[in-house]
Amino acid sequence: MTERVWRTKRLLLRVPVETDLDFAAALFSRQELVAHRPDPMPDTPEESARRLARDMDHWRGHGFGRWAVEADSGLIGFGGVTVSKEFEGLNLSYHLYPDSWGKGYATELVRKVLDFAFNDLHAERVIGLVRPVNVASRNVLEKCGFTLERDVMLHGASTNLFAFTA
Numbered sequence: 001m002t003e004r005v006w007r008t009k010r011l012l013l014r015v016p017v018e019t020d021l022d023f024a025a026a027l028f029s030r031q032e033l034v035a036h037r038p039d040p041m042p043d044t045p046e047e048s049a050r051r052l053a054r055d056m057d058h059w060r061g062h063g064f065g066r067w068a069v070e071a072d073s074g075l076i077g078f079g080g081v082t083v084s085k086e087f088e089g090l091n092l093s094y095h096l097y098p099d100s101w102g103k104g105y106a107t108e109l110v111r112k113v114l115d116f117a118f119n120d121l122h123a124e125r126v127i128g129l130v131r132p133v134n135v136a137s138r139n140v141l142e143k144c145g146f147t148l149e150r151d152v153m154l155h156g157a158s159t160n161l162f163a164f165t166a
Helices: 018-027 045-062 105-120 135-143
Strands: 005-007 012-014 066-071 074-083 090-096 125-130 147-154 157-165
Touching: 018 045, 018 074, 045 074, 066 090, 066 105, 074 105, 090 105, 105 125, 105 135, 125 135, 125 147, 135 157
Parallel strands: 090 125
Antiparallel strands: 005 012, 012 066, 066 074, 074 090, 125 157, 147 157
């Protein structure tokens, strides 16, 4: 696959590659990053490797997926849209390194994801799944125009399903 990159004002977004594994393992081992999961256990290095492999496979299979997200400081996380197996619409997800929180990167990323999903992929609907206690993530989605549609059970835990439609 030819390397493709997308840009925002402050971010470079690219297809993830195997050399992102050390960063992915460090990211998903952070307790504050996984705190809102139904089982808030950090990933093992093997789980992070499987997660990265799934992201790369999604790009190969669909031509889109979660990007590796870089800022001036280098790699700060992953985010984008994937095919939802459980809900109607493309599933937005993003995970940024805690040191990058509070700087507007998540909002900038989500806005680019929406632009890409609707203008490049011609999506009709993008969803975001957020645990009720994850107020920061909820605020990002609402700031970007998502609306709370309903509560769902996801992996055994109550989850808010937010939607953005074309």
